[in-house]
Amino acid sequence: xxxxxxxxxxxxxxxxxxxxxxxxxxxxxxxxxxxxxxxxxxxxxxxxxxxxxxxxxxxxxxxxxxxxxxxxxxxxxxxxxxxxxxxxxxxxxxxxxxxxxxxxxxxxxxxxxxxxxxxxxxxxxxxxxx
Amino acid sequence: xxxxxxxxxxxxxxxxxxxxxxxxxxxxxxxxxxxxxxxxxxxxxxxxxxxxxxxxxxxxxxxxxxxxxxxxxxxxxxxxxxxxxxxxxxxxxxxxxxxxxxxxxxxxxxxxxxxxxxxxxxxxxxxxxxxxxxxxxxxxxxxxxxxxxxxxxxxxxxxxxxxxxxxxxxxxxxxxx
Numbered sequence: 001x002x003x004x005x006x007x008x009x010x011x012x013x014x015x016x017x018x019x020x021x022x023x024x025x026x027x028x029x030x031x032x033x034x035x036x037x038x039x040x041x042x043x044x045x046x047x048x049x050x051x052x053x054x055x056x057x058x059x060x061x062x063x064x065x066x067x068x069x070x071x072x073x074x075x076x077x078x079x080x081x082x083x084x085x086x087x088x089x090x091x092x093x094x095x096x097x098x099x100x101x102x103x104x105x106x107x108x109x110x111x112x113x114x115x116x117x118x119x120x121x122x123x124x125x126x127x128x129x130x
Numbered sequence: 131x132x133x134x135x136x137x138x139x140x141x142x143x144x145x146x147x148x149x150x151x152x153x154x155x156x157x158x159x160x161x162x163x164x165x166x167x168x169x170x171x172x173x174x175x176x177x178x179x180x181x182x183x184x185x186x187x188x189x190x191x192x193x194x195x196x197x198x199x200x201x202x203x204x205x206x207x208x209x210x211x212x213x214x215x216x217x218x219x220x221x222x223x224x225x226x227x228x229x230x231x232x233x234x235x236x237x238x239x240x241x242x243x244x245x246x247x248x249x250x251x252x253x254x255x256x257x258x259x260x261x262x263x264x265x266x267x268x269x270x271x272x273x274x275x276x277x278x279x280x281x282x283x284x285x286x287x288x289x290x291x292x293x294x295x296x297x298x299x300x301x302x303x304x305x306x307x
Contacts, residue, residue: 067295068290070292072296075303078300082307103287103290104286105302106302119286119298123282130271130278
């Protein structure tokens with residue numbers, strides 16, 4: 001039996017999810033394939049591939065938002081709108097991460113895009129430029 | 131022969147010679163004695179004396195000849211020594227001149243080599259100095275950048291509160307859009 005690539009599995013999962021199949025059912029199928037092909041350690045990578053596939057198809061984007069302080073609801077909405085527009089997706093899921101090392105500003109990472117407007121990034125740029 | 135002589139002397143003593151105050155007998159006797167001595171001398175003494183004198187003369191002559199020869203030889207030797215000395219002096223002068231020339235050449239070469247080496251050392255030192263200056267400049271810029279960045283970071287950490295951070299995020303989102 002030919003082994004399906006991770007990209008093929010991600011495309012299959014995206015298709016199934018867009019066909020309104022239950023997430024738990026799709027996850028079980030994928031887990032079975034990974035275990036059967038001795039690639040159980042690639043589950044995390046497969047999840048990222050699925051997110052990338054869904055984003056590429058304009059369905060949904062999982063945005064990891066890193067800031068030094070907790071975001072307000074207003075900001076979350078603004079960020080979601082920004083990601084929708086920039087990544088051209090219908091739905092945005094925000095995972096908020098508080099990280100004091102960024103000092104200020106915000107960093108937004110999706111499966112296919114990344115925007116870094118943190119102060120730590122700017123200071124790093126200054127160090128590199130000088 | 132002696133008797134007639136003495137007789138003649140006795141006879142004549144009273145005549146002319148005696149009148150001069152000379153004793154003829156004594157004179158004749160002395161004359162005979164002189165002749166005998168002369169004969170003895172001519173027979174035994176003079177030949178030996180002459181031979182000795184001749185021998186001494188010859189020796190002296192030989193010595194003089196030898197001395198003359200020695201003097202000539204000495205003169206020749208001196209002349210030859212002078213020639214040799216002159217030749218040696220000329221040779222030494224030539225060698226000295228050659229040595230001077232070679233020494234000047236060596237000094238000139240040495241000066242040229244030293245000059246080239248000095249120029250090379252100076253060029254290398256300048257190059258190293260330039261590299262060191264560039265490195266220090268680079269390090270200084272790096273340290274300055276680090277100082278600026280770290281100072282800014284400290285100030286921002288102290289001054290940036292949640293409200294201002296939200297404003298900053300909003301501003302960033304506007305810039306991204």
